[in-house]
Amino acid sequence: MARGTGVAQGFSLADQLFNEETVSQIANEHAAAIPGFDAEEFTKEVIAKFPDLSLTERMEWIADCLEKRLSDDFPTMAGQLEAAMPRELDPSKTDDDFGQFTHAPPGYLAVRHGLENHRERALDLIYENTKRFSMEWPIRPFLNRWPDETLARLKLWASDENYHVRRLVSEGTRPKLPWAKKLDMEVTTPLPYLDILHADSTRYVTRSVSNHLNDIAKTHPDLVVETLMKWRDLGAQDKKELDWMTRHALRSLVKQGHVGAMELLGFKADAPVSLKRLDLAKDQVVGGEALEFEMELEASSESPVIVDYVIHFQKAGGKVAPKVFKLKQAVLKAGKAQVFAKKHVLKANATTFKLYPGAHKVVVQVNGKSLGEAVFDLSL
Incomplete structure (x- = not known):
């Protein structure tokens, strides 16, 4: 897992997730299961170092402190960790039940002590712990080190x-799992497992499958569209749920104007839509202000549309970076013009996207097809 952000002044997610109360909870869980485990001493040692650690570093530090209080023999250690686990997450829920971050350390210890010489026992530990806290990061070193053996487990799971x-x-x-170690295997390798999981009854699983397809779409867009078409024809998933999954899986391709993705969602790239006008409130915009514009679209026949706008930002060195933004999904009636308006604030001090002065343009995109543009000048 990648390093997290440091502990900042004011609100701290790290402090909310890792504090004396949450550490005391796991300390008591281990003390109840492991003879001689001193919960109070463990808690003091763990939280004493927290002010200097980021969120992910705190998880690893808890693993460090647990490690020296457990057996040196990994199978025995794994048994101790399993004995100290809390009850499984509520099986009656079907979504948004990720677990507590303080229950992540068994995954660290499975990788540290089980990867090379205790693969099967380590995978057993991961299997049990993911019922309490997601083990999506610890499983990846096993996929890289033991791809065939780990995939065989996943097929069962x-x-x-x-x-x-x-x-x-x-x-x-x-x-493209956020913050996670890169996998060595081909991105298409897990598709047979997604074929199984796409029909799952829980949104927690189907959202993951959809996000997974969105990842694959970055390198294999046509394959993702073909996969979703296959699932639609198969009819194993509830239609409403599969429609949601399809929209979620194709969100990046829709932004890119991928014709196959648009067609699958019912939006024709060659829809008979024209841009009657595109008006900017002003063609000189100062950073921190809003770019305001209004457009008028008309269709010669009834047409479902996804209306986006693309701002072509100036970047360092004279480069230009287009960025797609969602505006509206609608159905245009034949011969009836429809007006769409937008105020887009150009944040001058955004931490994730830096603005540069100069000529910019906004492009109207309908069903992935550019219909017209207007130019404005940005000053800072």
Whole structure:
């Protein structure tokens, strides 16, 4: 797992997730299961170092402190960790039940002590712990080190009765999993497991499958469209749920104007739509102000449309970076013009996107097709 952000002044997610109360909870869980485990001493040691650690560093530090209080023999250590685990996450829920970050350390210890010489026991530990806290990050070193053996486990887990285990199969194999170690295997390798999981009854799993397809779409867009078409024809998933999954999986391709993605969603790239006008409130905009514009679209026949706008930003060195923004999904009636308006604030001090002065343009995009543009000048 990548390093997280440092602890900042004011609100701290790290402090909210990792504090004396949450650490005391896992300390008591281990003390109840492991003879001689001193919960009070463990808690003091752990929280004493927290002010200097980021969120992810705190998880690793808890693992460090647990490690020296457990057996040096990994199978015995794994047994101790399993004995100290809390009850499984509520099986009656079907979504948004990620677990507590303080229950992540068994995953660290599975990788540290089980990767090379205790693969099967380590995978057993991951299997049990993902029912308490998602093990999508720890499974990835095993996929890289033991791809065939780990994939064989995942094939079994794809049909497990516990939906957290099933989700791990999809989430742990995502090509672009945030903050996670890169996988060595081909991005298409997990597709047979997604074929199984796409029909899952829980949104927690189907959201992961959709995010996984969105990852694959970055390198294999046509394959993703073909996969979704296959699932539609198969009819194994509820139609309403599969429609939601399809929209979610194709969100990046829709922004890019991918014709196959648009067609699958019912939006024709060659829809008979014209841009009657595009008016900017002003063609000189100062950073921090809003770019205001209004457009008028008309269709010669009734047409479902996804209306986006693309701002072509100036970047350092004279480069230009287009960025797509969502505006509206609508149905245009034949011969009846429809007006769309937008105020887009150009944040001058955004931490994730830096503005540069100079000529910019906004482009109207309908069903992935550019219909017209207007130029404005940005000053800072």
